[in-house]
Amino acid sequence: MNFGDYIALGLYAILIQNVMLTQFLGACPFLGVSKKSQSAIGMGLAVIFVITLSSIMTWSIDHFVLIPQELTYMRTIVFILIISGVVQFVEMFIKKTAPIIYKMLGIYLPLITTNCAVLGVALINVNQEFPFTKMVVYSIGISVGYALVIYVFATIRERLENANIPKSLKGTPIALIVAGIMSIAFIGFAGVIEI
Amino acid sequence: MKTKQNFLKGIFSENPVFVLMLGMCPVLAITTSIMNALGMGVAFTIVLIMSNVIISLIRKLIPNEVRIPAYIVVIATLVTIVDMLMHAFTFSIYESLGIFIPLIVVNCVVLGRAEAFASKNNVFASFIDALGMGIGYTLAITILSAIREFFGAGTLLGYDVTPLNLIQPATIFIIAPGAFITLGLLLGGINALKNARTKSAEVKE
Numbered sequence: 214m215n216f217g218d219y220i221a222l223g224l225y226a227i228l229i230q231n232v233m234l235t236q237f238l239g240a241c242p243f244l245g246v247s248k249k250s251q252s253a254i255g256m257g258l259a260v261i262f263v264i265t266l267s268s269i270m271t272w273s274i275d276h277f278v279l280i281p282q283e284l285t286y287m288r289t290i291v292f293i294l295i296i297s298g299v300v301q302f303v304e305m306f307i308k309k310t311a312p313i314i315y316k317m318l319g320i321y322l323p324l325i326t327t328n329c330a331v332l333g334v335a336l337i338n339v340n341q342e343f344p345f346t347k348m349v350v351y352s353i354g355i356s357v358g359y360a361l362v363i364y365v366f367a368t369i370r371e372r373l374e375n376a377n378i379p380k381s382l383k384g385t386p387i388a389l390i391v392a393g394i395m396s397i398a399f400i401g402f403a404g405v406i407e408i
Numbered sequence: 409m410k411t412k413q414n415f416l417k418g419i420f421s422e423n424p425v426f427v428l429m430l431g432m433c434p435v436l437a438i439t440t441s442i443m444n445a446l447g448m449g450v451a452f453t454i455v456l457i458m459s460n461v462i463i464s465l466i467r468k469l470i471p472n473e474v475r476i477p478a479y480i481v482v483i484a485t486l487v488t489i490v491d492m493l494m495h496a497f498t499f500s501i502y503e504s505l506g507i508f509i510p511l512i513v514v515n516c517v518v519l520g521r522a523e524a525f526a527s528k529n530n531v532f533a534s535f536i537d538a539l540g541m542g543i544g545y546t547l548a549i550t551i552l553s554a555i556r557e558f559f560g561a562g563t564l565l566g567y568d569v570t571p572l573n574l575i576q577p578a579t580i581f582i583i584a585p586g587a588f589i590t591l592g593l594l595l596g597g598i599n600a601l602k603n604a605r606t607k608s609a610e611v612k613e
Contacts, residue, residue, distance in 0.1 A: 235584045240432035241516055289491065289510045290484040297477060326480075329433045329514045336507050381600035382592075385429060389592030396585040 219350050225406045226354025232330050233362050234396040239330030243363055244388060246321065253367035257360025259321040261353070264331055267299045268352035271335040272345065292335050297326045330359055362399075366392065411536055418540025424517045425548035426598055431517040434508045435549055436587040442565050445553035447501035448508065449546025451490050453539070455512050456521060458486050460538035463526040470527075479522045480513070487513045517541065556581045556590055 232238045239260070246256045271292045279285050304322045307315045325331060334355050338348045369391055378387050424430050434452075438444045462482055470478045491509050494502040502509065512518065521541055526534040557563055560581030562570040570577075580586045 237433050237437035237584070237587065238511075240436055241430065244429065244432065286488065286492070289488050289513055290481065293480055293484050293513050294477075297480060327514045327516050327519060329511045332514050333433075333507060333511060336510055340507070379596070381603055382596040383599075386592045386596035386599065389588045389595065393585040393588030393592065396588055397580075400584065 214347070219346070221406050222347065222350050223354040223357075226351050227358035227361065228399065228402040229406060230355065231358045231362060231399050232334070232355045233359055234392070234399045236333070238333040239328050239359060242321075242324060242328055243366065243392075244385060246324070247363055247367040247370055247388075250364060250367040250371060252321075253363045254360075255317050256321045256324075257363050259318040259325055260328065260330065260359050260363075261356040262318070263296075263300055263303060263322070263325050264334055264356035264359075265349070265352050266303065267296045267331055268335055268338055268348060270295050270299055272338055272343075272348050275339045288336070288339065292332055296331050296335070300326050330355070362395070366395065369395075411533075414533060414536050415540040418537065418542070419544040419547065422541075423544045423548060424541055425545060425552075426595065428517075428520075430520060431515040431545070433511065434515070435552065436591065438505055438508050439549050439553035439556055439587060440560070440582050441504075441557050442550060442553050443501065444504055445549040446546070447494075447498065448505055449542070449549055451494060451505075451509060452512055452515070452517075452545055453542025455483065455486050455490055456518050456542045456545075457535060457538040459483050459518055460521055460526040460534040461531055462486075463522045464529060464531045464534035467527050475527065476519075476523070479519060479527075483518055483522070484513045517545065552591060552594060555594070556586060560586060 230236065233240070233243050242256055242260075247253050274291060274295060275285075275288065279287060279291065284291075300322055304315075307318065307322075334352055338352065343351060366388075370388055373387060373391070382390070418424070422428060425432075425435055431452075434448055438448050459479075459482055463479060466478075466482075487510060490512070494505075494509060521538060525537045529537070554564060557565075558569070559575070559578055562568060562575055562577040581590060
């Protein structure tokens with residue numbers, strides 16, 4: 214694969230395979246932490262950080278321990294333990310070294326362990342049998358796609374606060390319908406990039 | 409009386425999907441057909457019941473500081489068991505649910521019930537709580553999938569229910585946007601019913 218192919222794979226992961234709008238991974242924080250664009254940015258950055266790091270960790274453990282030892286049936290347990298370990302470690306590390314970033318991301322980090330996008334991407338990576346570089350590009354692309362969508366969604370929701378909508382649809386129902394319309398827009402990207 | 413309330417709250421007043429809005433990923437992703445929703449619901453209910461019972465049994469043995477990792481290990485073990493059983497006995501459902509069976513591990517409902525209920529109550533109450541929550545979850549995703557399957561493919565449980573082609577299937581209900589829009593409208597409908605009920609209650613008073 215040359216450089217152009219990696220760019221194409223990255224864009225494919227961001228737009229066409231969008232983790233939230235077409236694969237439905239990470240819906241709880243998507244609906245929960247998207248009421249303000251500031252918190253959406255924090256959540257998006259935390260997700261990029263954790264997905265990239267934990268994908269590399271889980272892929273390495275899978276490749277160097279689980280597959281040689283024929284323990285692939287242990288994937289779910291091992292991966293979730295690695296992810297919660299990584300989240301905990303990242304939290305402690307950032308708290309010590311970069312208090313400013315910790316202030317921004319701190320409260321979102323514990324929530325990420327139960328973000329299914331993290332475990333989902335780790336499982337997709339090993340199910341698709343990606344080689345290392347491809348896996349890194351795909352994981353970054355997926356998490357950037359998540360951050361992009363949650364930020365755009367939050368800005369729309371901020372405007373919805375002032376919109377005149379039927380009483381019964383206020384809150385989550387209208388947010389879900391907005392997400393549906395965004396999803397239609399993202400389906401428009403299908404076929405733009407061939408992998 | 410208390411047991412009955414404990415059971416019914418998972419289905420109505422604290423329905424995990426329609427009221428608490430937890431565990432939304434599979435709700436949106438696998439509700440394309442009733443068969444998938446039932447498969448997911450059963451797998452989810454089994455995991456929830458077993459995890460609630462086991463965590464309630466060992467709740468006094470787990471030190472408070474490491475309780476969340478301990479819960480996750482218990483849940484992940486149970487999910488692996490269910491995953492293997494489904495792989496062995498219900499292969500077609502296993503194929504169509506795909507990645508969402510292992511993802512039951514990170515379903516907020518399971519961990520949420522472990523933390524909020526099973527860690528504080530006895531085994532029987534935890535069992536009833538899990539049963540109610542599991543049935544409530546299954547019911548919710550079955551309703552959603554019935555709507556999506558009916559309008560999206562013109563079938564129910566795989567049987568053609570529009571023999572005269574009165575309804576043209578609209579593919580949008582089956583693909584990704586349909587999940588969001590159908591659930592949004594369904595929640596809006598439930599809210600409208602609730603509002604109408606409170607209004608009529610006020611009028612009566």
